[in-house]
Amino acid sequence: MAEPRRVGIIGLGIMGRRLLGAIQRHPDFLVGASWDPSAESCAKARELAPELEIAETAEAAILTADLVYLACPPAPRKGYAVAAAHAGKPVFLEKPLGVDLEASRTLIAALEAAGVPAAVNFTQAGSPALAEIQRAVEAGETGALLGIDVLVQYAAWPRAWQVEAAWLRLAEEGGFTREVVSHFLFLSARLLGPLKVTWARPSYLEPGLAETHMLARLEAGDGRPVSVLGSVGGARPDRQEVTVLGERRSYRLFDFYELEASDGGAWTSARTPDGDPRTEALQCQLDELAKCLAGKPHALATLAEAFAVQDNIEAVLKGV
Numbered sequence: 092m093a094e095p096r097r098v099g100i101i102g103l104g105i106m107g108r109r110l111l112g113a114i115q116r117h118p119d120f121l122v123g124a125s126w127d128p129s130a131e132s133c134a135k136a137r138e139l140a141p142e143l144e145i146a147e148t149a150e151a152a153i154l155t156a157d158l159v160y161l162a163c164p165p166a167p168r169k170g171y172a173v174a175a176a177h178a179g180k181p182v183f184l185e186k187p188l189g190v191d192l193e194a195s196r197t198l199i200a201a202l203e204a205a206g207v208p209a210a211v212n213f214t215q216a217g218s219p220a221l222a223e224i225q226r227a228v229e230a231g232e233t234g235a236l237l238g239i240d241v242l243v244q245y246a247a248w249p250r251a252w253q254v255e256a257a258w259l260r261l262a263e264e265g266g267f268t269r270e271v272v273s274h275f276l277f278l279s280a281r282l283l284g285p286l287k288v289t290w291a292r293p294s295y296l297e298p299g300l301a302e303t304h305m306l307a308r309l310e311a312g313d314g315r316p317v318s319v320l321g322s323v324g325g326a327r328p329d330r331q332e333v334t335v336l337g338e339r340r341s342y343r344l345f346d347f348y349e350l351e352a353s354d355g356g357a358w359t360s361a362r363t364p365d366g367d368p369r370t371e372a373l374q375c376q377l378d379e380l381a382k383c384l385a386g387k388p389h390a391l392a393t394l395a396e397a398f399a400v401q402d403n404i405e406a407v408l409k410g411v
Contacts (some may be wrong), residue, residue, distance in 0.1 A: 096384065097123030099156025099180075101149050101171050102163030103136040104129075104256055106185055110160060110212075112139055113373035119381040126152040127163075132255075153178055158384065160212075164256075165190050165264045169198045176205035181384055184211045186277075187269050187404060188397040195401055199394045210383050210391035213277040213400070217379035217390045218372045220350040221278060223362050224335055224342050227352075228282065234338030236282060238316040241275045243267055244330040248301060248323045259301070262408075266301030267321055268293070269404055274347070275333045276309070276317065277392060277400050282335060283311035285399060291407040307407045319407070348372050 098120050100107045104127065114120045124144040127133050133145050146152035149171055153159050159175040160183045161168050169189060175182050182202065188211055189195035202209045215221045227233050248267050249259040259265035280286050286309040294304035305321035332345035343351045343358055348368035352361040365371045382389035392400075 093119075093385075095119055095121045096157035097121050097155070098158050098160050099123040099146075099152040100125035100136075100160045100162060101127075101152060102161065102185070103127035103132040104162065105253060106212075107132075107160070107162035108136050108139055110162065110373065111136055111143070113370070113377055115140060116370075117374060117377045117381075120158075120377060123156045123158075124152045150174060153180060156180055158183060158380075161185055164258050169194055172198055172209075173201045176202050176207050176209075179205070179207060181208040182210075183380060184209070184397075186211050186213055186392075186397060186400070187273050188394070188401045190264050190269070190401075190405065192398075192402060192405060195398055199398060202394060208383050208386070209394055210380065210389070211394065211397035212376070213274055213392040213397070214347060214372060214376060215274055215278045215281075215344075216392050217376045218348065219362060219364070219375060220344050220348060220372075221281065222390075223350060224282065224344075227340065227342070228337075232337075233335075233340045233342070236315065237336040237338060238318070239275075239279045239283065239336065240334040241272060241279070241317065241319045241321075242330065242332050242334075243271050243275075243321040244327065245323045246325060246327055246329060248303075250329060262295065262299055262301050266408070267323065268302055268305050268408055271331055272305070272319055272321060272407075273400050273404050275319075276403050277396065278333060278344075279309070279317045280396065280399060283315050283317070284313075286311055286317060286403055288403055288406040288411050291409075291411045293408055293410055302408065305407065307411075309403060309407075 124146040126146045126149045158181045162185045291307035293302045303323045307319040309317040335342045350361040351358040379389045379391045
């Protein structure tokens, strides 16, 4: 059995700490020296992993790692990714790949030139829920797929557990379309093929702040639609779900990990998670990451897939 790989985490905010917890439970990985400019974030990370070494700089963390996980905001992510690639370190990037298309093209070129393993963390990629939908499609149980509906609704944005990431409320890098809808466009493309934005109407409450509403239609190459409805505001529970519409059976994925199916009647559970569904999905994602690092076929999002999602998302945010 290969030695566990040390993961250096750049960015110990919400997402960085979430993967930190998963790494501690996975046999193929160890927590390596990590870094964040926020002393508060570092302290919260150490509450999860008291043994965590906080490097003096991001560059120092990169040099001692076997794998670099970039959970920082999009703007600095490119520089750290290129530095890791130049040091010969595999890179696991949080999504979105970026917010500037030309910068992301440059990043992809640098990673490919370095020849290091690289993947992007769309959480559905290795999830048992998506695997079950794909199995049903391939087995013919769904019949032909007719399209996909994406629905996200939030009482406030950022959500209560995200408020420490203040950049999420700004239009420059944040917003629910980049943070949440991107996951579901990735899933849609995995099931239907490459997507093109045909119509989009974002709404902004104030200049500089992230979108409050989104209506959009994307289409696969054969015209099958992906419809997106998103909104922020009002006294209501948060809701985030994707409905994959099949001729004979449809699937509904909600709260990222819970899967239901319908043959025309009421929705019923389509699978039983192995314990906590988020924990299960994160461990499956790390399983796929281990395959990627070993040069084996894996389910993680490729750089090309992540760029295609970014292209779609930025077009939606501009309006078409």
